[in-house]
Amino acid sequence: MRFRYIVAALLMLLSTQAFCRPQARAVVIDTVTTASVMEMLHVVDSFFYQFQACPDSLFGWAYLGLEDKKENPEQEQSREGRSAIQLVYNDRIYDPDHKLGDVAIDIYVLGVRWWKDQHLVTQAMLTFEHPDHPLTAHMTAKYSGSILESGDIIFVIEPIANGQTRVHYEFRLTFGRVLSAFISDKTWQNAIEWRFVTILENLIECAVTGSVQPKIRGPQK
Numbered sequence: 001m002r003f004r005y006i007v008a009a010l011l012m013l014l015s016t017q018a019f020c021r022p023q024a025r026a027v028v029i030d031t032v033t034t035a036s037v038m039e040m041l042h043v044v045d046s047f048f049y050q051f052q053a054c055p056d057s058l059f060g061w062a063y064l065g066l067e068d069k070k071e072n073p074e075q076e077q078s079r080e081g082r083s084a085i086q087l088v089y090n091d092r093i094y095d096p097d098h099k100l101g102d103v104a105i106d107i108y109v110l111g112v113r114w115w116k117d118q119h120l121v122t123q124a125m126l127t128f129e130h131p132d133h134p135l136t137a138h139m140t141a142k143y144s145g146s147i148l149e150s151g152d153i154i155f156v157i158e159p160i161a162n163g164q165t166r167v168h169y170e171f172r173l174t175f176g177r178v179l180s181a182f183i184s185d186k187t188w189q190n191a192i193e194w195r196f197v198t199i200l201e202n203l204i205e206c207a208v209t210g211s212v213q214p215k216i217r218g219p220q221k
Contacts, residue, residue: 033164037132052100053094137155147175153172
């Protein structure tokens with residue numbers, strides 16, 4: 001226990017130095033799917049709604065294969081594996097009129113809880129006029145305490161020839177100073193980046209197969 005506090009103190013000290021400045025990371029993907037723009041709209045709207053209002057529901061479809069749900073953060077000791085960093089969702093508040101979500105998160109690093117009840121406040125925006133026009137969906141972190149400097153999820157979805165749809169996907173994070181001390185290139189690749197690639201793959205699969213049920217859709221406006 002004493003070692004944990006020593007490490008925490010060292011990290012707080014290091015976070016004030018130039019080499020622990022906030023880190024900007026991104027996943028950017030362009031792909032093509034046979035799902036229609038409307039099918040992608042349904043899936044992305046459901047994803048944004050559940051991310052804000054009931055994130056645990058995402059483990060049944062959008063988060064398939066991410067592994068966190070079945071693991072015990074207190075027992076996870078892998079320093080190189082995919083679960084070096086884990087998030088556990090606690091309380092959440094959702095404002096459907098303004099598409100604002102507030103989720104309290106515990107953050108585990110190498111099996112140890114370093115941050116408790118860190119609030120992540122997000123706002124979702126969808127711009128959609130007609131199935132023949134591009135759909136833009138954007139969710140941004142309005143407040144995230146010491147976890148993030150900023151965070152954005154962006155989808156640009158547009159119809160192309162032969163009944164196909166182009167999907168442009170961006171997931172951008174700028175970590176706070178203290179958390180940046182844990183995010184090496186290897187940690188980003190092993191613990192974070194692959195997850196956001198998997199999420200996009202799951203969303204497209206759900207759009208193609210129609211496997212997102214209406215009962216878990218977000219409010220349509």
